Amino acid sequence: xxxxxxxxxxxxxxxxxxxxxxxxxxxxxxxxxxxxxxxxxxxxxxxxxxxxxxxxxxxxxxxxxxxxxxxxxxxxxxxxxxxxxxxxxxxxxxxxxxxxxxxxxxxxxxxxxxxxxxxxxxxxxxxxxxxxxxxxxxxxxxxxxxxxxxxxxxxxxxxxxxxxxxxxxxxxxxxxxxxxxxxxxxxxxxxxxxxxxxxxxxxxxxxxxxxxxxxxxxxxxxxxx
Amino acid sequence: xxxxxxxxxxxxxxxxxxxxxxxxxxxxxxxxxxxxxxxxxxxxxxxxxxxxxxxxxxxxxxxxxxxxxxxxxxxxxxxxxxxxxxxxxxxxxxxxxxxxxxxxxxxxxxxxxxxxxxxxxxxxxxxxxxxxxxxxxxxxxxxxxxxxxxxxxxxxxxxxxxxxxxxxxxxxxxxxxxxxxxxxxxxxxxxxxxxxxxxxxxxxxxxxxxxxxxxxxxxxxxxxxxxxxxxxxxxxxxxxxxxxxxxxxxxxxxxxxxxxxxxxxxxxxxxxxxxxxxxxxxxxxxxxxxxxxxxxxxxxxxxxxxxxxxxxxxxxxxxxxxxxxxxxxxxxxxxxxxxxxxxxxxxxxxxxxxxxxxxxx
Numbered sequence: 001x002x003x004x005x006x007x008x009x010x011x012x013x014x015x016x017x018x019x020x021x022x023x024x025x026x027x028x029x030x031x032x033x034x035x036x037x038x039x040x041x042x043x044x045x046x047x048x049x050x051x052x053x054x055x056x057x058x059x060x061x062x063x064x065x066x067x068x069x070x071x072x073x074x075x076x077x078x079x080x081x082x083x084x085x086x087x088x089x090x091x092x093x094x095x096x097x098x099x100x101x102x103x104x105x106x107x108x109x110x111x112x113x114x115x116x117x118x119x120x121x122x123x124x125x126x127x128x129x130x131x132x133x134x135x136x137x138x139x140x141x142x143x144x145x146x147x148x149x150x151x152x153x154x155x156x157x158x159x160x161x162x163x164x165x166x167x168x169x170x171x172x173x174x175x176x177x178x179x180x181x182x183x184x185x186x187x188x189x190x191x192x193x194x195x196x197x198x199x200x201x202x203x204x205x206x207x208x209x210x211x212x213x214x215x216x217x218x219x220x221x222x223x224x225x
Numbered sequence: 226x227x228x229x230x231x232x233x234x235x236x237x238x239x240x241x242x243x244x245x246x247x248x249x250x251x252x253x254x255x256x257x258x259x260x261x262x263x264x265x266x267x268x269x270x271x272x273x274x275x276x277x278x279x280x281x282x283x284x285x286x287x288x289x290x291x292x293x294x295x296x297x298x299x300x301x302x303x304x305x306x307x308x309x310x311x312x313x314x315x316x317x318x319x320x321x322x323x324x325x326x327x328x329x330x331x332x333x334x335x336x337x338x339x340x341x342x343x344x345x346x347x348x349x350x351x352x353x354x355x356x357x358x359x360x361x362x363x364x365x366x367x368x369x370x371x372x373x374x375x376x377x378x379x380x381x382x383x384x385x386x387x388x389x390x391x392x393x394x395x396x397x398x399x400x401x402x403x404x405x406x407x408x409x410x411x412x413x414x415x416x417x418x419x420x421x422x423x424x425x426x427x428x429x430x431x432x433x434x435x436x437x438x439x440x441x442x443x444x445x446x447x448x449x450x451x452x453x454x455x456x457x458x459x460x461x462x463x464x465x466x467x468x469x470x471x472x473x474x475x476x477x478x479x480x481x482x483x484x485x486x487x488x489x490x491x492x493x494x495x496x497x498x499x500x501x502x503x504x505x506x507x508x509x510x511x512x513x514x515x516x517x518x519x520x521x522x523x524x525x526x527x528x529x530x531x532x533x534x535x536x537x538x539x540x541x542x543x544x545x546x547x548x549x550x551x552x553x554x555x556x557x558x559x560x561x562x563x564x565x566x567x568x569x570x571x572x573x574x575x576x577x578x579x580x581x582x583x584x585x586x
Contacts (some may be wrong), residue, residue: 031327120310122306122310123304123310123311124298124323125272125297126297126305126328126366127323127324127366127369128299128301128324130299131296133298133327137323
């Protein structure tokens with residue numbers, strides 16, 4: 001068995017890392033809003049956030065392909081500004097992955113923020129802490145297990161994505177050829193040895209990640225400060 | 226008047242509507258049954274109920290009116306919650322620092338000493354007892370350097386002994402930190418022990434207010450306190466300790482009264498609480514009864530309780546002091562009790578509450 005080409009694995013890790021950071025930035029305020037709002041639109045936003053859980057990746061990928069293509073408003077604007085296209089590019093993959101993995105970041109965070117509740121935030125406000133201050137010094141540390149779960153699941157889910165990538169990104173080595181696509185192609189070309197190697201790596205990786213999540217969730221809360 | 230409140234808060238099945246100017250001196254008790262709106266009022270003052278309408282002004286500074294809403298963290302209000310609400314991700318010291326860092330309070334040593342927090346500083350919040358949690362919560366709040374201290378039934382979750390431990394700490398706060406305190410409670414003992422002024426709420430409305438003694442003695446607070454608790458608080462002076470019979474002899478409105486001997490100094494002024502159900506009435510000073518405490522007075526009010534066998538009689542015993550007696554309506558009719566009539570209150574010695582403590586002045 002020859003040593004597999006690890007470039008797709010490395011690309012998957014890069015994609016998952018960038019996507020996870022992006023999701024932290026977008027998902028945290030969204031989850032906080034969902035956990036604290038009494039607005040009537042909340043169920044609608046929750047349903048939209050959860051859509052990637054039930055939609056076939058091909059459906060999600062199809063719509064993203066349409067919205068990101070240079071013929072659409074968003075894709076066209078992007079091409080005019082940057083001179084590149086969103087479809088079949090790494091940037092496009094990041095955007096697609098962010099939508100695809102959104103519920104895996106937002107749902108653990110939302111539950112964690114709901115568990116924190118109003119009590120500690122009101123106490124912080126009465127101790128002269130502004131909303132932003134209270135958020136970072138009280139809500140985030142109290143919700144840290146939600147953050148750990150959200151980060152790990154988003155990362156792992158993005159590593160494992162296939163359908164959306166295939167629709168939006170295609171199979172461009174170094175650009176959009178992530179590990180799942182590489183395995184698919186290897187199987188198609190009957191290169192079972194390479195497929196075995198990459199699949200085993202992915203299997204072990206996924207198991208270790210899930211094991212870490214469940215272990216962390218069982219352990220007593222880690223103390224900060 | 227330091228805190229002016231004229232507010233309205235509507236919640237499902239409940240409306241709080243109150244206009245009152247609170248004293249900026251000492252401890253003011255907010256008294257009433259659960260659901261009376263006491264905690265809601267505190268939350269409005271602290272800025273934790275954005276749905277509240279009306280005006281809140283503290284020390285001439287507008288915290289809320291039609292245009293203005295000062296957010297809670299800019300009001301300088303300290304809030305001690307019933308459930309302490311310590312931050313579980315920090316230890317005791319971390320909780321105290323959280324407040325001190327933001328207020329730049331220089332009171333750290335003073336607070337730690339006043340509340341005996343030194344042995345707790347390195348402890349985890351989860352491992353603290355109820356009483357310890359509240360002491361830390363009070364300390365944390367003081368370190369936020371508040372201008373007004375709001376306490377929402379801080380003792381409600383504690384057992385009797387823990388309450389007794391914590392009461393002296395709370396009583397010390399206004400003097401030690403120059404702070405007006407609004408203290409929510411439904412326990413008459415806490416009011417009598419801590420407060421100078423009290424405001425009584427019932428069903429989200431103002432019911433009565435004034436000095437603790439007069440207010441507790443007034444009949445119309447029974448709706449807030451519950452019939453069982455209804456009673457009067459009277460001022461007494463220690464005149465002698467009777468070693469032979471183990472009695473402390475007191476004087477109330479110039480009339481003698483005795484209670485089982487207790488550790489109080491001669492000449493000391495005390496507040497005593499006398500429950501309405503422990504007072505019987507007679508038209509003449511009775512002789513040949515075991516009850517030793519018999520106070521003469523004039524009936525100034527009789528309130529019959531609808532749909533019950535009972536009535537409450539308010540007896541003026543002189544020096545602006547009054548006793549309440551809960552007797553049957555049948556007795557009122559049989560004795561022909563009417564306002565202006567002279568009567569004698571028979572108070573069982575044993576009914577004096579051992580917990581009645583010297584008043585802090």
